[in-house]
Amino acid sequence: MSRTALVTGASSGIGAAVAGALAARGDKVYGTTRDPSRVADPLPGVEYLRLDLSDPSSVEECAAAAGGVDILVNNAGESQSGPIEELPMEAVERLFRVNVFSAVRLTQLILPGMRVRRYGRVVMVGSMLASFPLAYRSSYVASKAAIKGFASAARREVGPYGVGVTTVEPGSISTGIGTRRTSYIAEDSPFAGEYRTMLAALNANEVNGISADRVAATVLKAVDSPRPRPLYAVGSNAPVVFALRRLLPRTAVERMVSRRHGL
Ligand SMILES: NC(=O)c1ccc[n+]([C@@H]2O[C@H](COP(=O)([O-])OP(=O)(O)OC[C@H]3O[C@@H](n4cnc5c(N)ncnc54)[C@H](OP(=O)(O)O)[C@@H]3O)[C@@H](O)[C@H]2O)c1
Numbered sequence: 096m097s098r099t100a101l102v103t104g105a106s107s108g109i110g111a112a113v114a115g116a117l118a119a120r121g122d123k124v125y126g127t128t129r130d131p132s133r134v135a136d137p138l139p140g141v142e143y144l145r146l147d148l149s150d151p152s153s154v155e156e157c158a159a160a161a162g163g164v165d166i167l168v169n170n171a172g173e174s175q176s177g178p179i180e181e182l183p184m185e186a187v188e189r190l191f192r193v194n195v196f197s198a199v200r201l202t203q204l205i206l207p208g209m210r211v212r213r214y215g216r217v218v219m220v221g222s223m224l225a226s227f228p229l230a231y232r233s234s235y236v237a238s239k240a241a242i243k244g245f246a247s248a249a250r251r252e253v254g255p256y257g258v259g260v261t262t263v264e265p266g267s268i269s270t271g272i273g274t275r276r277t278s279y280i281a282e283d284s285p286f287a288g289e290y291r292t293m294l295a296a297l298n299a300n301e302v303n304g305i306s307a308d309r310v311a312a313t314v315l316k317a318v319d320s321p322r323p324r325p326l327y328a329v330g331s332n333a334p335v336v337f338a339l340r341r342l343l344p345r346t347a348v349e350r351m352v353s354r355r356h357g358l
Pocket of ligand 1: 103104105106107108109110127128129130146147148149170171172173174193220221222223264265266267268269270271272275301304307
């Protein structure tokens with residue numbers, strides 16, 4: 096059956112792959128971007144809507160323009176790095192506006208229609224870093240943990256109405272996000288050496304990561320499941336590292352994450 100989907104951040108990377116996959120199978124797809132006139136590679140079957148998650152009124156306008164939505168994929172996000180001591184609070188607040196509050200608001204605007212129609216799927220695109228916190232990524236880790244928290248708790252509220260809420264945590268995915276990451280480090284930072292080491296490893300992992308299409312396949316698996324699980328993870332050897340996370344002491348997992356990033 097053809098559904099109507101709204102995929103945020105559909106101009107590149109994971110969002111473009113999800114929007115393309117949903118459109119290719121015949122769903123009506125709205126994809127968002129901050130500037131629809133500048134989408135480099137518009138996808139067939141995807142209608143682009145303007146959405147700037149840093150602007151609360153844009154969220155209201157986007158939801159009104161999309162109308163009734165059966166599948167909401169909250170994918171758009173900012174990737175941010177920096178030692179906690181040196182992250183400007185304006186940057187942290189913007190990150191939470193973009194990655195958390197606006198995604199929550201969009202979900203609030205879309206959910207009532209799903210509940211009344213007794214069908215809906217809401218996918219939060221989180222990050223494996225929320226399950227495996229990494230130094231110098233505290234704001235990003237916290238934003239992805241927050242969005243997962245909203246999703247995990249809301250599941251029981253709307254589940255009885257046929258609405259499945261889930262989080263998909265990608266690992267390292269080769270989308271070029273490393274070139275768009277915001278980075279905050281003081282010129283005379285005592286953390287500069289370690290920070291550069293971590294960033295170089297992070298960027299190398301991303302470049303060597305799996306394709307956005309594989310994440311899109313996981314998102315579609317979640318969407319198509321009659322009862323989506325609370326959490327899906329894909330990339331960065333997810334099945335192995337989540338198994339280790341269940342078996343090993345927390346400090347051992349911390350060391351494992353640090354080592355993977357040269358720390
Ligand atoms: N790539 C990875 O390794 C990885 C790993 C874990 C999690 N993730 C998460 O997966 C999601 C997609 O990442 P990606 O790698 O596909 O990144 P990407 O290629 O940089 O795409 C990000 C998308 O978000 C949109 N966006 C950025 N800031 C926005 C804002 N303020 N308001 C509205 N839209 C905004 C961009 O659209 P416009 O620029 O056109 O507005 C773009 O379509 C993100 O939430 C990211 O945190 C990625």
